[in-house]
Amino acid sequence: MINQITINGISIPVNIIRCNVRNCYLKFNEGIITIKIPKRLPENDAKEITNKLCARFSARVLKDPKLITQNTVYFKDGDITSPLGINLNVSILNSENKNPSAIVKKHCNSILVKLPKSLNETDIKSTSNRMVFLGISKYLLPTIKSRINVINNTYFRSEINDIRLRYKETSWGSYSKMTKRITINTKLLYLPNDVINYVLVHELAHTKVSNHSKRFWDIVYNIIPEYKIHRRYLRNNGSSINFISNSTKNTNTN
Numbered sequence: 001m002i003n004q005i006t007i008n009g010i011s012i013p014v015n016i017i018r019c020n021v022r023n024c025y026l027k028f029n030e031g032i033i034t035i036k037i038p039k040r041l042p043e044n045d046a047k048e049i050t051n052k053l054c055a056r057f058s059a060r061v062l063k064d065p066k067l068i069t070q071n072t073v074y075f076k077d078g079d080i081t082s083p084l085g086i087n088l089n090v091s092i093l094n095s096e097n098k099n100p101s102a103i104v105k106k107h108c109n110s111i112l113v114k115l116p117k118s119l120n121e122t123d124i125k126s127t128s129n130r131m132v133f134l135g136i137s138k139y140l141l142p143t144i145k146s147r148i149n150v151i152n153n154t155y156f157r158s159e160i161n162d163i164r165l166r167y168k169e170t171s172w173g174s175y176s177k178m179t180k181r182i183t184i185n186t187k188l189l190y191l192p193n194d195v196i197n198y199v200l201v202h203e204l205a206h207t208k209v210s211n212h213s214k215r216f217w218d219i220v221y222n223i224i225p226e227y228k229i230h231r232r233y234l235r236n237n238g239s240s241i242n243f244i245s246n247s248t249k250n251t252n253t254n
């Protein structure tokens with residue numbers, strides 16, 4: 001079974017998971033392709049479907065290279081990443097633990113990721129990315145929460161039950177009316193402050209109006225009259241984020 005594909009000269013790890021799903025599907029997230037295939041499907045059919053899904057994904061990327069080029073990131077030990085302009089040291093170590101973990105060390109601005117020794121190369125890449133973004137989310141959630149609370153208290157006074165930071169390929173933020181929860185994409189933290197604030201206002205505006213009607217945009221406009229500039233910025237620059245500022249150590253991993 002394939003474990004990576006190369007599109008436009010960029011090799012992307014492919015992680016194939018046999019599990020209890022009804023249909024086969026391909027997901028691209030955090031620079032990794034994950035393909036889920038029903039457990040019961042015979043090996044030959046699984047191979048054929050994997051190839052088909054990869055070919056379809058490649059075709060999509062060739063039409064729209066932005067889908068992968070810039071946001072494909074692989075964090076390595078020694079990298080520096082700068083969400084909200086804060087330089088964070090990334091340490092990735094092997095450990096005896098069964099499960100991966102992300103530990104935030106605020107006193108030395110670092111994120112320590114521990115990976116189980118048993119991981120293969122594809123899993124190392126995907127798990128490292130997932131854990132680094134988890135660490136970034138843990139580190140900066142209090143900051144984002146307080147920013148949302150300030151804007152909410154000033155303009156909205158809405159009831160909010162929960163605020164989360166999650167890495168996503170699509171959507172900069174979301175609001176669930178049912179749970180009164182705001183979710184912000186961790187990727188957003190790498191964009192300029194004005195753009196971040198626009199997204200926070202946008203999601204808070206959804207606490208008043210669910211859809212994107214004129215009434216919705218009027219609320220946004222009243223708080224951020226120049227909001228269209230930020231929307232354009234997201235469209236034009238949202239897929240070309242530099243997650244890695246520079247490296248402090250040379251490592252042999254690639």
Ligand SMILES: [Zn+2]
Nearest residue numbers: 202206211212
């Ligand atoms: Zn919206």
